[in-house]
Amino acid sequence: MAPDMNKLRDEQPRFCGLESGHRACQGCGEALAARLVMEGAGPDVMVANATGCLEVFTTAWPQSSWQVPWMHSLFENAPAIASGMDAAMKAKGKNTKVLAFGGDGSTYDIGFQALSGMLERHHNILYVCYDNEAYMNTGIQRSSSTPHAAATTTSPAGKESMGKRHLKKDMLSIIAAHHIPFAASASVAYPADLQRKVRYAMGIEGPTFLVVHSPCPLGWKHDSAATIEVARRAVECGLFPLVELERGTVANVMPIRNRRPVVDYLSLQGRFGHLFKAGDPRAEEERDHLQALADYNIETYGLSGQTDDNLDTTGAGIVRRGGGGA
Amino acid sequence: MTQLTRGAFALPGTSLDFKTGNWRSTGKPVHVHAAAPCHSACPAGEDQQAWLAYMQQGQAEAAWRELVAANPLPAITGRVCPHPCETACNRSTTDGALAIHNIERWLGDEAIKHNWAYPVAAPADDAPEVAIIGAGPGGLSAAYHCLRNGLKPVIFEASPEAGGLLRSAIPATRLPRDVLDAEVSRLLALEGLTLHSSKRLGRDVYLDQLQKQYAAVILSPGCQAAWDWDVRGAVPGDLHEGLHLLKEFMDHGAFPEAKNVVVHGGGNTAIDICRLLKRSGAMRVTLVTASGLPGPDTDPADLINVVPRELTEALEEGIEIIDHATINRLILRGSQTTGVEIASLRKIRGVDGRKRRVTFEGTERIIEADMVVPCIGEKVDPEGLESLMNGRAYLAPTDDAGHLANAHTYALGDARGDRGTVAGAIGDGLKAVAAIAVDLAAVQSAAQEIRPELPAEKLNPVYFEVSSRTLAPTLPVAERDFETEIEGDIGRTAAMAEAARCMSCGNCLACDNCWTLCPDNAVLKTQAVTADGSHYVFDLDYCKGCGICAAECPSGFIQMAAED
Numbered sequence: 001m002a003p004d005m006n007k008l009r010d011e012q013p014r015f016c017g018l019e020s021g022h023r024a025c026q027g028c029g030e031a032l033a034a035r036l037v038m039e040g041a042g043p044d045v046m047v048a049n050a051t052g053c054l055e056v057f058t059t060a061w062p063q064s065s066w067q068v069p070w071m072h073s074l075f076e077n078a079p080a081i082a083s084g085m086d087a088a089m090k091a092k093g094k095n096t097k098v099l100a101f102g103g104d105g106s107t108y109d110i111g112f113q114a115l116s117g118m119l120e121r122h123h124n125i126l127y128v129c130y131d132n133e134a135y136m137n138t139g140i141q142r143s144s145s146t147p148h149a150a151a152t153t154t155s156p157a158g159k160e161s162m163g164k165r166h167l168k169k170d171m172l173s174i175i176a177a178h179h180i181p182f183a184a185s186a187s188v189a190y191p192a193d194l195q196r197k198v199r200y201a202m203g204i205e206g207p208t209f210l211v212v213h214s215p216c217p218l219g220w221k222h223d224s225a226a227t228i229e230v231a232r233r234a235v236e237c238g239l240f241p242l243v244e245l246e247r248g249t250v251a252n253v254m255p256i257r258n259r260r261p262v263v264d265y266l267s268l269q270g271r272f273g274h275l276f277k278a279g280d281p282r283a284e285e286e287r288d289h290l291q292a293l294a295d296y297n298i299e300t301y302g303l304s305g306q307t308d309d310n311l312d313t314t315g316a317g318i319v320r321r322g323g324g325g326a
Numbered sequence: 327m328t329q330l331t332r333g334a335f336a337l338p339g340t341s342l343d344f345k346t347g348n349w350r351s352t353g354k355p356v357h358v359h360a361a362a363p364c365h366s367a368c369p370a371g372e373d374q375q376a377w378l379a380y381m382q383q384g385q386a387e388a389a390w391r392e393l394v395a396a397n398p399l400p401a402i403t404g405r406v407c408p409h410p411c412e413t414a415c416n417r418s419t420t421d422g423a424l425a426i427h428n429i430e431r432w433l434g435d436e437a438i439k440h441n442w443a444y445p446v447a448a449p450a451d452d453a454p455e456v457a458i459i460g461a462g463p464g465g466l467s468a469a470y471h472c473l474r475n476g477l478k479p480v481i482f483e484a485s486p487e488a489g490g491l492l493r494s495a496i497p498a499t500r501l502p503r504d505v506l507d508a509e510v511s512r513l514l515a516l517e518g519l520t521l522h523s524s525k526r527l528g529r530d531v532y533l534d535q536l537q538k539q540y541a542a543v544i545l546s547p548g549c550q551a552a553w554d555w556d557v558r559g560a561v562p563g564d565l566h567e568g569l570h571l572l573k574e575f576m577d578h579g580a581f582p583e584a585k586n587v588v589v590h591g592g593g594n595t596a597i598d599i600c601r602l603l604k605r606s607g608a609m610r611v612t613l614v615t616a617s618g619l620p621g622p623d624t625d626p627a628d629l630i631n632v633v634p635r636e637l638t639e640a641l642e643e644g645i646e647i648i649d650h651a652t653i654n655r656l657i658l659r660g661s662q663t664t665g666v667e668i669a670s671l672r673k674i675r676g677v678d679g680r681k682r683r684v685t686f687e688g689t690e691r692i693i694e695a696d697m698v699v700p701c702i703g704e705k706v707d708p709e710g711l712e713s714l715m716n717g718r719a720y721l722a723p724t725d726d727a728g729h730l731a732n733a734h735t736y737a738l739g740d741a742r743g744d745r746g747t748v749a750g751a752i753g754d755g756l757k758a759v760a761a762i763a764v765d766l767a768a769v770q771s772a773a774q775e776i777r778p779e780l781p782a783e784k785l786n787p788v789y790f791e792v793s794s795r796t797l798a799p800t801l802p803v804a805e806r807d808f809e810t811e812i813e814g815d816i817g818r819t820a821a822m823a824e825a826a827r828c829m830s831c832g833n834c835l836a837c838d839n840c841w842t843l844c845p846d847n848a849v850l851k852t853q854a855v856t857a858d859g860s861h862y863v864f865d866l867d868y869c870k871g872c873g874i875c876a877a878e879c880p881s882g883f884i885q886m887a888a889e890d
Contacts, residue, residue, distance in 0.1 A: 003863055005850065005863075005867065008850045008863070011853075012850060013851065016847065018847070019342055019847060020342060021340075021341030021344040021345070022346070024845060025870075026872035026873075027845065027870075027872035027873070028872075029845070031845040031846065058341070059336065062340070063336055063341040064336035064339070065339065066338060068338070217872075223873070225872060225874055225876065225886075227872070228877065228878050232788065314792075318791045319790075320837065321830070321836060321837070322383070322837075
């Protein structure tokens with residue numbers, strides 16, 4: 001007999017802040033990241049959500065996938081709206097935590113000054129940036145978070161260029177300069193680590209910041225089933241380091257046990273396809289450039305694992321019968 | 327759907343009205359309870375993955391009960407089986423196959439130590455009686471499975487004691503007699519099982535009589551007669567055939583005196599003989615085999631058919647092995663052997679597709695020998711079975727269950743002619759009794775569950791810790807004698823740690839990966855175990871078919887399948 005799905009859905013032993021029926025693409029890393037964040041943060045939260053994929057695919061009028069109070073803002077002012085929500089909660093004497101969500105376009109580019117103001121005014125808000133490294137909702141335009149050499153519709157690869165000429169903005173260093181209590185990077189490939197960081201931030205009275213690496217099968221041009229593998233390889237090669245900052249100082253990192261060459265990460269994605277064109281000397285140069293950037297991250301954050309650790313890039317993934325895994 | 331005005335709000339969770347399941351275009355996730363390769367490879371029909379799963383939960387007794395659902399003699403097979411399960415183990419593609427035989431042996435020993443009860447009940451008083459010829463591993467297994475199927479087994483054994491070749495052909499250094507006696511006597515003590523020892527077929531009991539008197543007859547006499555052996559017509563006057571030599575040694579504890587022995591053959595008996603002769607003082611023992619030794623390029627069909635660790639130990643002990651060779655000529659003084667001529671040989675496939683042995687001219691060499699021991703296999707002793715044998719070497723039943731031409735008569739184990747391991751005989755007991763239960767109840771056999779085998783590439787090794795295979799303690803060469811067991815026990819801690827290495831091929835680990843990693847919240851967790859043996863169901867109303875759950879399932883239990 002088929003189980004009663006509605007009853008089962010109601011009885012799930014975890015808080016569901018983001019329900020099914022949303023319109024994210026197959027294998028969407030951002031939808032997964034938001035679901036994981038809500039599980040770790042909920043239920044006593046409210047959300048200010050900047051314009052972007054997450055806002056669009058979760059709230060197709062007149063429906064909503066959200067199970068908590070949620071407000072849509074403009075592209076540039078989610079931190080400002082969230083600041084107002086936080087002030088309102090204070091005025092009403094409530095402890096409901098305010099979350100602010102934005103993509104990398106909203107966070108790194110358009111809403112950047114509002115975010116800086118929110119951090120500076122020391123609001124009690126957890127800001128989560130779902131970083132899929134381009135403006136995906138409007139059709140894959142480059143953002144300041146797009147990695148070097150990635151092809152987008154506004155940084156195409158071809159005879160004249162090898163994808164984006166500039167570098168990915170070092171957002172965490174800018175956040176660090178605000179000396180907020182806690183800022184961290186996380187990845188959908190390590191959900192337990194991600195949720196630990198969310199819970200830690202939830203316990204802090206004050207501004208906290210989390211950037212979650214969220215692969216986009218459509219924009220990164222990889223198989224929808226490969227979302228987790230792509231995210232995992234980004235961490236394992238050093239291009240997306242998982243670090244934690246407290247008051248602007250590196251407090252913890254996820255050590256890399258088995259370091260992968262960046263080509264293992266790049267070769268899964270069509271946006272880096274031009275880096276594998278045989279006989280093009282520029283391709284080799286750009287691959288080496290990206291490897292050098294990964295090596296720089298590993299050196300800067302001290303990511304090389306000294307000994308096997310239960311919480312390094314390999315240990316954190318180990319599963320055991322009956323849970324305790326990812 | 328609630329109608330709302332512009333500028334108003336949406337109610338929480340209302341997107342559930344929108345079924346994204348109809349977006350699927352490339353297939354849906356399904357749970358596939360595929361067979362672990364260890365299970366497919368096991369001649370005894372054990373599901374190693376299933377009992378290792380109990381070990382992973384710390385439930386040793388439950389693991390043993392799951393194990394003995396197929397094989398009632400784990401303390402024995404854990405010691406003597408060439409463990410094809412380990413050869414098949416998917417973990418061999420990464421950091422080394424599981425040491426399944428060590429865990430099996432530990433479980434078998436624990437069961438003896440704690441006297442764990444076999445999962446059988448005494449048959450009803452009026453239950454059909456099944457006659458079993460031979461109390462070797464096949465006959466004992468058949469008797470045990472009779473009890474599991476509510477039948478009453480009656481065993482007739484020619485020797486004074488049960489055990490068959492476990493007692494007559496396997497040295498105590500591989501299978502200590504106290505272990506053999508303990509496990510076999512626990513089995514024989516089961517209520518409803520009768521053993522008539524010293525009753526030989528064709529002298530004390532007769533086949534036609536048994537066929538009349540019993541509801542079914544199972545023949546597991548083993549292979550007791552040696553193949554005739556000669557080299558181009560020459561036979562040494564003092565010929566010692568391998569299995570008989572071994573039996574003599576088991577009974578009297580001594581071999582005929584010899585300095586330079588050449589053993590001809592390529593099976594476990596040959597290796598056992600070599601090692602025992604060396605230990606009893608032979609200066610030089612040489613094994614001449616037509617097969618190849620294990621190496622990176624060895625064709626599995628050409629590989630010497632010996633338990634791998636036994637081969638390693640034999641080489642440690644100084645046994646010389648000449649592979650891909652045969653004995654070309656005996657050098658006799660009178661009828662006494664003084665040497666043999668060896669020549670290189672290969673099994674080559676001819677134009678008709680059959681392999682033939684080709685010896686190469688110019689490769690002949692002579693080695694000194696005062697004893698030559700052929701170990702080229704045995705055939706069924708036809709006494710009492712003449713009506714079934716028709717002059718053939720084996721009973722050769724018509725199917726896997728062992729059906730013979732006579733109604734309700736079955737053959738199993740070595741006597742079939744197409745087996746060759748203790749585990750094979752044990753598996754035959756299971757299959758023959760299953761067929762008998764169906765025949766006697768005159769019902770349709772239950773639909774055979776056909777499970778595809780899970781290949782290693784369906785696993786996701788990222789989720790398993792790299793860990794090396796547990797090595798069992800081995801007696802140093804200098805301390806090896808005729809009684810002390812050579813391979814030791816690994817103990818509880820190592821057995822549990824080794825079981826934890828099982829990657830659970832094709833079976834749900836309940837690790838939560840699918841539940842955690844679904845972007846669409848379309849995997850729901852259940853408290854009770856579902857019909858397919860997991861704790862998760864797919865809500866296909868919302869699953870978009872991205873395939874993340876299948877890609878990230880550590881054990882290959884989730885696979886993408888075409889829509890119905």
